[in-house]
Amino acid sequence: MLGVRRTATYYLPWLVRPGLACTLLLSDVEARFEPSHKRGPFPLRVEQYDAGGALALAYDVTLTDSVEVRELALASASGGCGFVVVRSERVHSDLYVTLSDGESYTATHGRGEFVERYPLRARILLTLLGGALAPLGRTVAAFARDQYAYVGPDSRSHLLLLNLSNVTNRIRVAAGAAGRSVGARLVALPPMGASLFDVSSLSPAAARETGVWRLRLQGNAWFNFYVVGAGSRDLAGPLSLMHVK
Amino acid sequence: MSSSPSALLSVTYVEPGYRHVVELVHQRDPDARRRLRSLDLAVYEPEGKLLAEVSIDPAEETLDLAAVTAGPAAGRPRVMAVFDARYDERIFPYRPHHYGFLHREGSSSAPLYYAVGAVLGGVPQRVDNSRINNFETYVFAGGPFAERHAVLLGNLARFAPALAQVFAYYGPERVVRDVSLPPKAHTEVTLEPEHGGRRLERVEIKSLFRMATYVTGRRATSGDLVLFDHLFTFFK
Numbered sequence: 001m002l003g004v005r006r007t008a009t010y011y012l013p014w015l016v017r018p019g020l021a022c023t024l025l026l027s028d029v030e031a032r033f034e035p036s037h038k039r040g041p042f043p044l045r046v047e048q049y050d051a052g053g054a055l056a057l058a059y060d061v062t063l064t065d066s067v068e069v070r071e072l073a074l075a076s077a078s079g080g081c082g083f084v085v086v087r088s089e090r091v092h093s094d095l096y097v098t099l100s101d102g103e104s105y106t107a108t109h110g111r112g113e114f115v116e117r118y119p120l121r122a123r124i125l126l127t128l129l130g131g132a133l134a135p136l137g138r139t140v141a142a143f144a145r146d147q148y149a150y151v152g153p154d155s156r157s158h159l160l161l162l163n164l165s166n167v168t169n170r171i172r173v174a175a176g177a178a179g180r181s182v183g184a185r186l187v188a189l190p191p192m193g194a195s196l197f198d199v200s201s202l203s204p205a206a207a208r209e210t211g212v213w214r215l216r217l218q219g220n221a222w223f224n225f226y227v228v229g230a231g232s233r234d235l236a237g238p239l240s241l242m243h244v245k
Numbered sequence: 246m247s248s249s250p251s252a253l254l255s256v257t258y259v260e261p262g263y264r265h266v267v268e269l270v271h272q273r274d275p276d277a278r279r280r281l282r283s284l285d286l287a288v289y290e291p292e293g294k295l296l297a298e299v300s301i302d303p304a305e306e307t308l309d310l311a312a313v314t315a316g317p318a319a320g321r322p323r324v325m326a327v328f329d330a331r332y333d334e335r336i337f338p339y340r341p342h343h344y345g346f347l348h349r350e351g352s353s354s355a356p357l358y359y360a361v362g363a364v365l366g367g368v369p370q371r372v373d374n375s376r377i378n379n380f381e382t383y384v385f386a387g388g389p390f391a392e393r394h395a396v397l398l399g400n401l402a403r404f405a406p407a408l409a410q411v412f413a414y415y416g417p418e419r420v421v422r423d424v425s426l427p428p429k430a431h432t433e434v435t436l437e438p439e440h441g442g443r444r445l446e447r448v449e450i451k452s453l454f455r456m457a458t459y460v461t462g463r464r465a466t467s468g469d470l471v472l473f474d475h476l477f478t479f480f481k
Binding site for chain 1: 384
């Protein structure tokens with residue numbers, strides 16, 4: 001009805017902070033088991049979108065064969081976080097992204113999903129509806145995701161929210177615990193934009209107690225997120241990323 | 246609810262000193278589906294001896310695994326925790342796995358959010374254990390890092406010992422380790438960071454049936470887990 005087109009897309013998150021490097025591990029190790037595809041080269045194009053949704057950087061990488069692993073250090077861009085899209089006709093393996101403080105690294109892999117393209121009339125409609133609901137702290141709940149979040153003084157989870165569409169995505173994040181509401185907030189992500197969302201900020205006092213919160217996220221267009229793990233130094237210390245389904 | 250419940254056998258490993266919470270259902274489920282029909286937890290020591298069996302309240306959404314296993318895990322470097330879940334197939338709507346949260350208490354290292362490995366069962370029978378070979382792969386960053394890597398292997402078979410081969414690749418060279426595990430036993434196979442002047446690049450595990458596998462990474466200085474991840478099954 002809205003005329004939305006979905007384009008198959010493989011993406012990974014990126015996150016660069018002082019003292020924390022973000023690197024992609026690019027390979028096509030799965031091709032070893034496909035006789036018709038096992039020989040390289042395997043060209044890839046990596047497009048890095050910043051938090052504002054702008055295409056900040058692009059990288060061209062060629063894997064010479066199916067066992068080569070190329071590391072691609074990502075430069076920081078506006079907002080310090082976002083996602084990269086990997087385009088390749090022949091690479092079908094899952095790819096990794098690492099966060100390193102120089103001593104060790106954490107890692108997770110990317111997601112093969114899609115990006116939504118809304119035509120102009122649909123973008124106008126969502127802008128009007130979203131604008132009307134935003135003062136109420138609400139959004140057009142076209143998509144919803146459920147997620148547990150972990151809070152406490154020594155360890156906690158944040159969310160790296162990713163807008164996988166070409167329309168402004170107003171995402172409502174609501175948290176509850178023990179059957180009671182903890183808090184809610186509306187986050188507006190620009191097209192192809194991202195935001196590092198501090199779950200604990202929904203209720204700093206409640207987040208000082210070690211516990212598990214149940215989150216419900218609702219957005220007006222397709223979105224996903226990665227769980228960002230932070231230790232006792234919170235976002236100033238080592239971090240981890242993890243995909244969700 | 247279906248009158249014919251699905252089943253899922255999933256496994257993780259528990260080390261003392263960690264905050265370790267396991268989600269009992271898939272996080273994508275709407276409220277109405279967040280209930281398992283039953284959940285039993287069994288805890289095994291590395292040699293395969295059963296240390297404890299616990300019936301978990303299926304109304305719970307998350308389980309404090311560190312607390313539940315504190316008794317049997319005491320004095321041991323690690324135990325294997327096996328979840329036997331029965332549920333309506335919509336509980337695990339996408340893939341038959343659930344998630345866990347892991348963090349060494351008092352550590353400044355990042356906590357890890359990870360997918361609990363499924364070994365048997367699914368929605369229905371999504372975890373295929375019928376192949377004559379299981380072949381899993383994981384790729385490592387080059388470093389240099391002060392991080393030690395290993396693979397955890399567990400044999401979930403009731404009666405059969407398991408034979409597995411662990412191949413660690415260092416450029417054109419590879420180092421092979423043969424592993425034999427009695428029923429319900431598990432072990433951690435250390436991967437040398439270098440061999441022949443080349444750094445560890447990837448690991449492969451081959452076995453005759455699906456095992457409970459994870460890749461681990463630990464800070465060399467503190468031993469904190471900084472990597473606890475599933476491998477990929479490419480060869481099907």
